[in-house]
Amino acid sequence: MNVSISPFEVAQEPEGLKNLRSKAWNVYTQAQFPDRASTLWRFSNPEAFWVIPENISSILEKGKIAYRLEAPNELRLSDLQEAVSNESVPVGALVGPEFGKFEALNLALWKKGAYLRVPEGVRLDQPVVLRKHISGEGLILDRSLIHVSKGASLTIVEVLEGELAGNGNGYLNAVEEVLIEEGAALTLVGIDLTQGKTRAFVTVRHSIGSNAELKWVLARFGEGSSKANLGARLAGRGAKSGIYGAVFGFGQGKSDIHTFHDHAVKRTFSNIDLRVVLQDQAHSAYTGLIRIDTDAGCSEAFQENRNLLLSGGVRAESIPELEILTDEVQCKHGVTVGPVEEEPLFYLMSRGVPREDAVRLLVVGFLEPVLGHIPGDFRKPLDGLVANLINPASEIESPL
Amino acid sequence: MENKNISPLLEVRDLHVEVEGKEVIKGIDLALYGGAKLALMGPNGSGKSSLSMALMGHPGYKVKSGSIILDGNDITGLSPDKRAKVGLFLAMQNPVSVPGVSVANFLRAIMKAKRGEEVPIREFREMLVKAMGLLEMERSFANRYVNDGFSGGEKKKLELLQMVLLNPKVAVVDEIDSGLDVDALKIVADGVNRITGENNAFLLITHYRRILDYIRPDGVVVLMEGRIVASGGPELINQIDRQGYDWLSAKTA
Numbered sequence: 001m002n003v004s005i006s007p008f009e010v011a012q013e014p015e016g017l018k019n020l021r022s023k024a025w026n027v028y029t030q031a032q033f034p035d036r037a038s039t040l041w042r043f044s045n046p047e048a049f050w051v052i053p054e055n056i057s058s059i060l061e062k063g064k065i066a067y068r069l070e071a072p073n074e075l076r077l078s079d080l081q082e083a084v085s086n087e088s089v090p091v092g093a094l095v096g097p098e099f100g101k102f103e104a105l106n107l108a109l110w111k112k113g114a115y116l117r118v119p120e121g122v123r124l125d126q127p128v129v130l131r132k133h134i135s136g137e138g139l140i141l142d143r144s145l146i147h148v149s150k151g152a153s154l155t156i157v158e159v160l161e162g163e164l165a166g167n168g169n170g171y172l173n174a175v176e177e178v179l180i181e182e183g184a185a186l187t188l189v190g191i192d193l194t195q196g197k198t199r200a201f202v203t204v205r206h207s208i209g210s211n212a213e214l215k216w217v218l219a220r221f222g223e224g225s226s227k228a229n230l231g232a233r234l235a236g237r238g239a240k241s242g243i244y245g246a247v248f249g250f251g252q253g254k255s256d257i258h259t260f261h262d263h264a265v266k267r268t269f270s271n272i273d274l275r276v277v278l279q280d281q282a283h284s285a286y287t288g289l290i291r292i293d294t295d296a297g298c299s300e301a302f303q304e305n306r307n308l309l310l311s312g313g314v315r316a317e318s319i320p321e322l323e324i325l326t327d328e329v330q331c332k333h334g335v336t337v338g339p340v341e342e343e344p345l346f347y348l349m350s351r352g353v354p355r356e357d358a359v360r361l362l363v364v365g366f367l368e369p370v371l372g373h374i375p376g377d378f379r380k381p382l383d384g385l386v387a388n389l390i391n392p393a394s395e396i397e398s399p400l
Numbered sequence: 401m402e403n404k405n406i407s408p409l410l411e412v413r414d415l416h417v418e419v420e421g422k423e424v425i426k427g428i429d430l431a432l433y434g435g436a437k438l439a440l441m442g443p444n445g446s447g448k449s450s451l452s453m454a455l456m457g458h459p460g461y462k463v464k465s466g467s468i469i470l471d472g473n474d475i476t477g478l479s480p481d482k483r484a485k486v487g488l489f490l491a492m493q494n495p496v497s498v499p500g501v502s503v504a505n506f507l508r509a510i511m512k513a514k515r516g517e518e519v520p521i522r523e524f525r526e527m528l529v530k531a532m533g534l535l536e537m538e539r540s541f542a543n544r545y546v547n548d549g550f551s552g553g554e555k556k557k558l559e560l561l562q563m564v565l566l567n568p569k570v571a572v573v574d575e576i577d578s579g580l581d582v583d584a585l586k587i588v589a590d591g592v593n594r595i596t597g598e599n600n601a602f603l604l605i606t607h608y609r610r611i612l613d614y615i616r617p618d619g620v621v622v623l624m625e626g627r628i629v630a631s632g633g634p635e636l637i638n639q640i641d642r643q644g645y646d647w648l649s650a651k652t653a
Contacts, residue, residue, distance in 0.1 A: 342459065343496040344496050344497075344498045346458055346459070346480060347492070347495060347496050347498065348498070348506075348509070349479060349480040349481040349484070350456050350457070350458075350480040350481075350483075350484060350489075350490055350492075351481075351484055351489075351510045351513070351562060351566070352481050352484035352485050352510060352513040352514055352566070353481055353509050353510060353513045354481050354513060355479065355481065357509060357512075357513065358481075358509075361501055361505070361506070361509055362498070362500075362501070364500070364501070365498060365499065365500030365501035365545075366500055367500070368499075368500035368501070368545075369499070369500060
């Protein structure tokens with residue numbers, strides 16, 4: 001096999017990271033393109049995320065990402081690269097060089113990254129905010145690592161803002177690794193407020209220790225396109241994971257989301273509630289895999305995907321998958337796809353609420369079980385945003 | 401019940417209604433004047449609820465001919481929200497649940513629609529607390545999702561709460577008594593009685609007399625197979641209570 005050297009090798013990095021980068025660069029440049037027959041790539045073309053290796057350095061220079069943490073003093077945001085050089089930080093432990101071709105691009109070349117370690121036992125009542133601001137054009141590599149130590153408990157709100165210009169030459173390639181140690185509880189709220197037609201390729205992996213809990217809330221409202229691979233490994237007994245997603249796609253927006261709940265050990269619990277609203281010509285694809293390992297008996301896993309279609313030109317696909325390798329488990333999954341229901345619409349209108357306001361109320365209500373998990377200060381603007389995005393005139397023809 | 405010198409608040413003229421191509425209302429005439437409480441009785445399947453849905457403009461109930469006049473306005477072709485705006489209200493027999501929409505947000509949207517502008521939060525809260533007190537409702541009720549997981553009695557109370565807040569000219573109250581125990585029935589009936597005045601009118605749909613012991617109507621019409629087969633004063637209620645509807649069925653032939 002050809003071993004090519006990454007164009008961004010940084011001399012002062014530890015040997016371990018250098019090796020990882022080199023392996024990852026190899027995977028990016030040499031590995032086959034993903035097979036489009038596989039579920040993960042059925043709805044997105046991998047070629048869209050390929051950047052010719054020779055062009056990468058010039059493209060990378062044009063994109064910018066800035067990280068900012070709003071948190072009490074006991075928490076400090078570090079630059080991931082600096083952190084790796086100064087202490088033992090498990091970069092690549094969850095999304096390593098072999099994870100996938102485009103994740104490998106991230107690992108080989110990321111320079112700026114966010115590292116947040118929450119010390120043991122730290123319990124915060126107020127949410128901390130991690131802002132990521134993107135600008136410029138070309139390719140942006142965003143890499144974050146969050147490490148929640150034993151018994152810590154907090155809410156982190158991650159807000160992605162800004163806009164990536166340029167005509168589809170580049171995209172945001174983001175990888176986030178989250179370690180949640182034994183007995184810790186993390187509520188992670190991801191709000192994507194990127195503007196315009198920003199393209200994103202996002203991979204997130206959590207590892208949840210015994211009796212630890214993840215509550216992960218995602219809100220994405222945009223006309224950009226994104227392919228997201230979101231997963232959590234329930235690695236310790238009693239681990240819990242809940243993923244709550246709200247997507248509002250409009251214009252030519254495209255959302256391709258894959259979730260993976262990997263039950264590795266006994267007595268683990270997972271739940272997914274993904275709610276998608278589509279308008280104009282927006283497109284959503286969802287594939288959700290629940291895997292329950294041979295040793296993971298007495299586990300429970302639930303998964304639900306609901307799609308609300310506001311225009312005739314939209315498209316929603318949903319493929320739930322179960323891979324259950326043991327007995328004594330409880331699994332349920334469900335999918336619904338349809339327009340605004342006529343009876344609630346009639347009900348609201350019969351009380352004098354004009355049709356457009358009634359539709360707005362119903363769409364916000366549809367997303368409420370997800371958005372309801374978001375802390376108040378961040379929640380309210382989202383309701384307003386959703387209400388403003390809805391164009392009831394574009395709604396599927398209805399007798400009302 | 402009628403005062404020929406003034407025009408009715410609600411007038412239904414030779415109304416024919418179809419559901420999925422089948423005629424369910426076969427020519428009905430009705431007039432409701434200010435201050436009236438008219439009971440609309442009839443056995444199951446006689447067309448009572450179909451009439452109420454057609455009055456409110458449900459898209460599944462198509463008016464084939466005839467007209468509906470509310471306070472002088474022909475509302476036959478109007479959308480449900482516009483009918484409500486003119487002053488019609490339908491308290492539904494089995495209102496649909498609206499998950500994700502809290503009772504408070506829902507009522508605020510309703511009040512905004514009625515006024516044509518947002519009701520200041522403080523004023524809305526005062527209004528809500530007062531109306532909920534009238535119906536002996538818990539405050540926490542306002543935070544629940546509309547009709548979601550509600551008991552039969554809670555649904556009826558929410559219908560009534562909206563009626564109190566909207567203060568309609570004409571309220572069609574469909575089977576408000578079904579699913580209510582006696583205590584809840586009294587509260588609901590009190591609520592109706594309290595908002596009854598010379599400037600509004602009620603059409604009370606029921607097939608039992610129970611509710612009519614608490615809300616005393618001043619007239620009764622009986623519907624069978626989509627037609628009015630009898631009308632009269634409150635004494636008709638007792639007759640139906642004793643004899644059922646069979647003695648009237650000959651009239652529909």
